[in-house]
Amino acid sequence: MRNRLMIGTAALLLATATLAGAQDKPQPATTSSSGTIDIGGRFTTTDGDEARYERYRDLRDGVNANFLYNRETPNWTFDFLAKNIGYRDGRYQLFFNSKRVKLNAMFDQTPLNYAYYAKTPFACTAGSCTLDAGLRAQVQAGQAVGIPQNVGQLATGSVYNSIARPFDMQSRRDTLAAELRISATDNLDLIFGVNSYKRTGDMPYGASFAFNVATELPIVIDNRETELKAGIEWASHQGMFHVDYQHSKFNQTVPSFTFDNPQRATDFCRYGNAANPPGTCYDPSGYTNGNGPAYGRMAQPPSNTLDTVNWMGMVKLPARTTANASFTMGANHQDAELIAWTTNSSINTAAVWAAFPELAELPRDTAQMRVNYATGTANVSSRAIKNLTLAARYRFNSRNDFTREFEGTEYVRFDAVPEETGGPTEAFNINRNTIDVSAAYTGISYSTIRVGYNYDQWEHGVRATQGWKDGTARISYDLVGHQYVTLRALYEHSKRDTINLSVDDIAGSGGQPALRFYDEAARKRDRGTFIVSLTPVSSLGIDFSLATGKDDYEGADSTQEFGLLNNKNTSWTAGVNYTPNARVNVGAEYGHEKYDSLAQSRNANPAPDPSWTDPNRNWTMSNDEKVNYFTAYVNLVKALKNTDIRAAYDYSDSDQAFVHGGPRIAALAAANTFVALPNVTNKWHHFTVDIAYSVSKNFGIGFYYLFEKFDVSDFATINTAGPQTLPRPELGSQTDTARIDWLGSITTGYAARPYKGQTGIVRVFYNF
C-alpha cells in the first residue's frame, strides 16, 4: 500500500535519545532530557445543554496546563505526561523502562456530565432521597397534585415544582492503573499490576411505587473496583508460558437507598376500595395505584469479588507452525446483606403474615452467591505447505452458578402489594463451545483467499431454549501489497438452530406462544464487507467501504409470529486522502448508514380474555434509522514557516423513524386514540483548529478553537409545554426548559437537549 499517512507528531512528545551501539565499535550512549511546558487560558461559552457539550470533558474557564517530560540515559528512560492539570478530566501518566524493570502507571479522571439544568424536589444523600413531608401529606390528603395523573393535573402542575432545586447532575470515574514488569532473568518476568476504578457523584435512577407513580432520582453513588494481579512469564526462543492470579473486588459503599413516595406520607395497604379494611392489601392483579408505602427501598449493585487464575502458553513448532493455548478459572462471590421484603409497616404485620407467611422473615440474611467461570482456548496455525495456511481453534466458556436457591414465591411488589406470583431464584448456567477452522491460499500474487467454518454451540438453562447451535461459513479475499490497489472482501452465512425450544416455557412465563426471544431464537444471518483503497499515485489515496448484514428470524422459524422478526443494516463510506509531502495532509470522508428492523406484538389481556388470541390485536413496530457522517481534515506541519496548523470537521446526523402498523393500530386510529410518533432526529457538528507557531527553537505560542453544535428532536424529552415534538397548545408555546412533572412521573428533567458550545485556548509552550 503506497499511501503515506501524514507523519505528524503525537501529542507533544519529543524524544532525543541517541542510537546506542550504532557502530561495530559504538560510541557511548548519551544522557538527555526533554519536555514541554504548555500553559495558557481556556474560555468556554455555551448555549443550551452545557453538560451534554462537556459530557466526558471539563471545559470550564481557567488555566489550561499540560506538561511533558522525557529523560533518557544509557540505562533507562523515563516519561511523564500530565494533561488538563487541575481539571475533572485530568490524566497523568508515567513510563519507566530499564534493563530489568518496566513500569507503566496512569491516573485518569473521566467525568460523566448528565445535566446542569436538572432539578429535583428530593434531597438526596448517600443512601437516602427524601421529600418534604408536609407537601407529601397535602398530596395524600388530595389537597395538592403530587404526580400528575391526568391532563387537568398537568395544567395545575406538581406541588413539588415549588421546592425543586436546580443542581449539576454529574459523576466521575477515577482510574488508577499500574503495571510493574521485572525481568528477573532474560527469560523470566515477574508481573505485578493494580487497577482501581472509583465512581462518585450522582446519577439519574428510577425508583417507583406504581405504574403511575414513578420517580427519577439523582441518587448518590460511591463505589470502587480494585484489581490486583501477580504473575510470572517464562519465554525462550521456542515460546512462552504465562500464569497469573487476579483478585478483583467491587466495593459498594451505598448498598441500598430509601426514597420517599411523592403520593403518600404514611404507610398504607388496602385491596380494592374503602370497603376493605386496611391491611387486607392483597391485589391478585399485582397492580397498585401507589397507595402503598410512605417510602421504598432499593438494593444497589452489591459488593462482590472475582478471583481468577490464568494460564497461557505459546510454542513455535517446526514447519512454520505455532500452537497456543490458555485456561482460565474464576470464582465470583457475592454475599451482601439483603434488605427486607418491604419497608411498608402496613404489610409487616401479623395479619398480612398470616396470609403470606414467607414474608415474616427472609430465608437467609445474606445473598450467599457463588458463580464459577472457566474459559479455555487451543489454537494451531501452520504454514507448513507453501502458500497454504491452515488454522484451527477450539474454545470453551462456562458460567456455573452454585448459589443455594432463594425462595421468593411470596414477595412485595413496589413495597405496596404482597403477591405469591414470584418463585425461587434460578441458577443461570452457560456453556459455550466453539470450533473454528480455516484455510488460506496465498499462491496468487498479492492475494489471500480464505475459507473457513465456525461451529458455535451455546447451552444454557432457565430460558425458553436449552441453547442454540450456530454454523457459519465464510469466504474472504484480500489483495494487499499491490502498488495501486488494496482490496478486502468477506462474506459470511450463518444458520442458527435452537436446542429444545419449549413453547410451554414461553407461555408459562406469560408470553405469547409464538414469541421468540431474538438473542436465542433461530436465525439466518448474512454479512458482507468490502473495502477497496486506490493509490493511483503515492500521494493520493481513494477508499471505499461497504458493510451489510441481515438477520432473518421469522424466516428461520415458521412458528415465530412475535418478537423481532428481522433486521438489516447497510453502511458505506467513501473518502480521499492527499499527502503530497511530509508537511501537508488533507482528506475527507463521507459515510451513510441505514438500519431497518421489524418487530411484531399483540396488545392483549391475559387468557382466557379473547384478546389474547385475537390477531386483530396485533401490531408491528418498524424502526428505521438513517445516519450520515462526514469528516474532513487539513494538517499542515511546518508547511508555513515555523507553523503547525491542524483543522478537522466532523458531522453526524440521524433520522430515526418509529412506525406502528397492523390491525391494532388501525383500530386505535379509528377511535382517535392513536397519534403517530414523530421521528427522532439529531445533528452534530464538531470543528477544531489547532495552530502552533514556534517563535524560536524552544518557545512558541498556540491557539486552539473548538466548536460543537448539537440539534436534537426527541419525543421522549419533556419541556415546559410537553413533549418536544408533540405540542400541547393549551399549555402555551414550547420552550427548551426542562419540565420535571409529566403524566405519571416526577423526573430530573434529564433528556436529550440541544446545545452550541465554543472553547478557545490561548497558550504558550516551552520545549526544553
Next chain:
Amino acid sequence: MKSLRTTLIPAGLAAALAIGFIVVTGPATAATPGQEEAKKPAVQAAPHGAYAGTATCLSCHEDRGAALTKGPHSHAFRAGTPMAPKGCQACHGDTKAAMGCEGCHGPGKEHAESNGDKTKVRRFASLSPKDATETCVSCHFRTQHAFWAGSQHDQRSVGCTSCHSIHAAAGDKQLRAASEAELCAQCHRTIVNKTLKFAHMPVRENKLSCSSCHNVHGARNVKLLKEGGSVSESCYTCHAEKRGPTLWEHAPVTENCTTCHDPHGSNNERMLVAKQPFLCQRCHVTSRHPPTVYEGYLLNTSTNANKIYGRSCVVCHQQVHGSNAPSGKAFLR
C-alpha cells in the same frame, strides 16, 4: 457436546501446561534476534561475514537511523532490542556491537557492496504481510502477542507492518496513524464512525481507545476482546457493578451485554441498540402493559406516558441488569 466438552476442557488445560513444559524445559536462551537467527532464523542463516554493520547501513540511510531513535527498538539497555549487544555477545564475549539494523533487515553486506541492490536485503515493503510478520514475531510473541498466529487479523493478511512503522511512525506505539481510531478506521471505518454518535464511550474525548477493549494482536476472548472469556466478562472489568451475581438475574443481560447495548456508539440513550420501550417490547410480548401500544396519544393523555418519555421502562424496572433485593423478581427493587 457435553461429552466433547468434558474431554476437551482437560485437553485444553493439558495443552496449556504442555506448552509451558516445552517452553520451560527447552534450552534457556535469551530471546534475542541474533540467537533467533542462529537457532531458528526467520531469515536464512548467513555466514558471519555477510553482515555489514550498522554504521555501514547508516552511511546511506541516515534518516532511518534518526527515525529509529524515537522508538523502543533503540533502547540498547533492553536485552531483546536490535540495538542491544546481547545477541553478538553470545559468541563475541563482551563486545559492544549489536545486530542493529541487520537484526531485522538481515545481513546487508551484499546489499551494501552491490551499490544498494534492493533484492539483496530484506525490505519489509516488498514482503507479504505474513512474511514481514515472521521477523517481528521472532521477538514479539509474549503476553499480548502470544495469540497472534491464527488470529483474525493474521488470517486476513493484516501483518505487523500493516499497522506499525518502525522508521516512519506517526503516533504512539509506532502506529502508522496519529491515533488508534484513525488507524483502525482504514478498515473499520463503519465501526469508528459509530463513536461520533450521540451516545458513545469516551473514545473521541481520548479517554478510551480501540485497544482499551480489544487486543488486535489476538486474544482468548471473542471479538478480540482482551479481557474475560465472554462479551459480558469483558464489560465487567470496568463495569463491575453489573457483574453481580445477583439473586434475580435478567438472563439475556447476563449472557451478552450487546443484546441491548452497542458499545461502539448509538443514537439511543445509554447506547441501546433500539429506543425504549420498543427495545424491551421486542421480547416482552405478554399481556397488559408490556405489549401496550406506546404512541403519541398516550404520551399526552395517560400516565402510561411514563413508559415513553424519560427513562421509559427502567423508570420502574431500574434493576434491569439484575436485582439483589428479595422482592426484586420484576427488577422493581
